[in-house]
Amino acid sequence: MQNEEMYQLLIKMKEGDQQAFHTMYDATFQDVYRTVSFLVDHKQDREDVMNEIYMQMWTSLANYDTNRPFQFWLHGLVIRQVQRFRVKSWRRFRIFERIRAFSHDESYLDEHTALMDGTNQMISQSIRELTDKQRTVIIFRFYHDYTLEEIATLLDIPLGTVKSRYHAGLQALRKNIGNLPVERMEKINDY
Amino acid sequence: MTIERKIREHLHEEAQTMECPPAISKRIEQSYSHYLQRKRSEITMKKRLIGGLVAAAILIPTAAFASPVVIDMLTRAPITSEQVKLDEAGKATLEKLYRAIPETKSFEIIEASYLGDPNDSTKKVQLSIVLQEKGGTGKKITLHTNGITDEIQDLTQENWEPKEKALITLSDQEIKGKVDQLIDKLYGNIKDYEVAMEQMDNPNQKTFILNYTKKGSEGFEGGGYQVFVQGNSISLSPVAPEPNTGVEGYFSLNGKPDYTADSFLNDEKLFALLKMSPKELKEELAKGKTVVEIAASKNISKQQVIDVIARTQAEGQLQDGKNKVTISDELLKQMMKEIEPKVVHVIEHKTETEWK
Numbered sequence: 392m393q394n395e396e397m398y399q400l401l402i403k404m405k406e407g408d409q410q411a412f413h414t415m416y417d418a419t420f421q422d423v424y425r426t427v428s429f430l431v432d433h434k435q436d437r438e439d440v441m442n443e444i445y446m447q448m449w450t451s452l453a454n455y456d457t458n459r460p461f462q463f464w465l466h467g468l469v470i471r472q473v474q475r476f477r478v479k480s481w482r483r484f485r486i487f488e489r490i491r492a493f494s495h496d497e498s499y500l501d502e503h504t505a506l507m508d509g510t511n512q513m514i515s516q517s518i519r520e521l522t523d524k525q526r527t528v529i530i531f532r533f534y535h536d537y538t539l540e541e542i543a544t545l546l547d548i549p550l551g552t553v554k555s556r557y558h559a560g561l562q563a564l565r566k567n568i569g570n571l572p573v574e575r576m577e578k579i580n581d582y
Numbered sequence: 583m584t585i586e587r588k589i590r591e592h593l594h595e596e597a598q599t600m601e602c603p604p605a606i607s608k609r610i611e612q613s614y615s616h617y618l619q620r621k622r623s624e625i626t627m628k629k630r631l632i633g634g635l636v637a638a639a640i641l642i643p644t645a646a647f648a649s650p651v652v653i654d655m656l657t658r659a660p661i662t663s664e665q666v667k668l669d670e671a672g673k674a675t676l677e678k679l680y681r682a683i684p685e686t687k688s689f690e691i692i693e694a695s696y697l698g699d700p701n702d703s704t705k706k707v708q709l710s711i712v713l714q715e716k717g718g719t720g721k722k723i724t725l726h727t728n729g730i731t732d733e734i735q736d737l738t739q740e741n742w743e744p745k746e747k748a749l750i751t752l753s754d755q756e757i758k759g760k761v762d763q764l765i766d767k768l769y770g771n772i773k774d775y776e777v778a779m780e781q782m783d784n785p786n787q788k789t790f791i792l793n794y795t796k797k798g799s800e801g802f803e804g805g806g807y808q809v810f811v812q813g814n815s816i817s818l819s820p821v822a823p824e825p826n827t828g829v830e831g832y833f834s835l836n837g838k839p840d841y842t843a844d845s846f847l848n849d850e851k852l853f854a855l856l857k858m859s860p861k862e863l864k865e866e867l868a869k870g871k872t873v874v875e876i877a878a879s880k881n882i883s884k885q886q887v888i889d890v891i892a893r894t895q896a897e898g899q900l901q902d903g904k905n906k907v908t909i910s911d912e913l914l915k916q917m918m919k920e921i922e923p924k925v926v927h928v929i930e931h932k933t934e935t936e937w938k
Contacts, residue, residue, distance in 0.1 A: 424602035445610045514592045534593040
């Protein structure tokens with residue numbers, strides 16, 4: 392959808408046009424949900440983050456820079472809410488450290504990863520094992536195809552920092568995925 | 583295959599398997615409807631605020647708003663504190679006040695006046711009393727009462743907090759608590775109301791507006807109280823229930839609904855005169871016509887339209903809280919004449935142009 396069109400929809404939505412809300416939601420929720428799922432492991436947390444992102448949409452429309460693509464603004468909202476959530480969950484983690492230590496591993500894998508074959512599960516697992524900061528860069532680079540410069544703008548951090556997170560992340564993945572047994576590698580090369 | 587490509591393909595493939603659970607969509611939809619509900623009541627409050635300021639400007643001489651013409655036609659006659667105590671409305675007002683805030687019994691009446699109809703001395707529109715604490719602390723209370731029904735239309739409580747810790751410096755919760763208490767003492771039943779507190783865009787002085795509305799009703803549908811907190815004072819006035827008729831935003835400006843003329847055009851008698859529903863009128867205005875043009879197409883003269891709206895407005899200005907004040911026909915006609923220029927301006931306005 393065109394930027395201008397999206398912006399008009401947002402304005403209408405903010406003024407109370409329910410139809411505009413539905414159009415906007417339908418056009419965005421898959422992308423938002425998938426991005427959030429890559430970045431946030433727990434199901435309930437994803438739900439909270441999603442809700443926050445959309446609530447931000449109608450409260451912070453004033454910050455929308457019409458010169459930039461709509462998608463970019465949307466992903467900015469996603470990133471900020473995910474980061475906010477991480478700060479919160481870190482605090483929670485300190486308190487419930489022990490409890491979570493038990494349930495932690497289990498939550499990494501949910502239905503869709505369970506359905507994947509061994510190799511894909513391993514890539515998935517490796518990405519999830521990256522640090523949050525590395526993971527964010529990897530997802531926006533490879534899932535959304537942003538340039539490293541764009542990621543720097545989105546995250547509001549220097550380009551050098553993005554580069555080092557990117558390389559460290561890639562290094563870690565290379566180590567894990569590169570260690571796959573030979574027959575599995577062939578399977579990956581098939582497609 | 584490079585590792586980069588591998589990751590990219592894997593991510594896209596994995597994404598395909600991720601479906602957003604319906605529960606999430608449901609929840610977001612709910613959040614949106616909550617947002618809408620809040621927003622709708624804000625609009626009503628803003629509209630109400632405009633109306634409230636107009637009423638304040640007309641009937642409350644102490645208000646710091648530009649004095650409109652209407653007030654000049656009513657005369658304000660000073661009276662002594664003895665006269666207040668002998669007057670029926672005065673007695674009733676003081677009793678209410680003493681019951682609500684017993685410490686005011688020791689206050690002295692430093693000023694009192696009647697706002698009346700110069701053509702008819704029995705028509706007393708409004709009684710105003712200012713009381714002050716004896717001694718140096720400066721606690722002060724100003725009351726405006728409907729001269730006929732005894733209802734307190736407006737109360738301003740000043741300097742109740744020590745100067746070094748003025749009301750406005752307290753936390754939102756504390757301010758709200760003080761206002762709650764004041765309403766409860768004066769009018770009771772605070773539990774039936776819910777409050778929305780909002781800081782106003784006032785660059786010169788921090789000002790809060792608190793809108794108390796009946797629980798479960800939208801905006802001021804069921805009546806309520808509107809309160810301003812500024813400096814070291816609380817200014818409180820009851821709001822009459824608002825009939826839920828008419829439409830919002832008859833005109834538009836910069837692509838947004840413009841509520842400026844709503845209080846003039848949401849007039850049952852006007853709809854009857856034009857034989858149109860509010861919705862139809864709004865649709866016609868949206869085409870860029872003026873109210874005068876719409877009336878003309880129905881063989882209704884401009885003067886007829888003016889008379890209908892001006893009468894409603896004049897009568898509205900004499901109305902407070904829940905009751906109406908009656909004045910002589912002669913004075914009403916005068917008031918209508920004074921309001922006429924404003925009415926003409928509204929009915930000659932076209933949508934998407936600036937208001938003068």
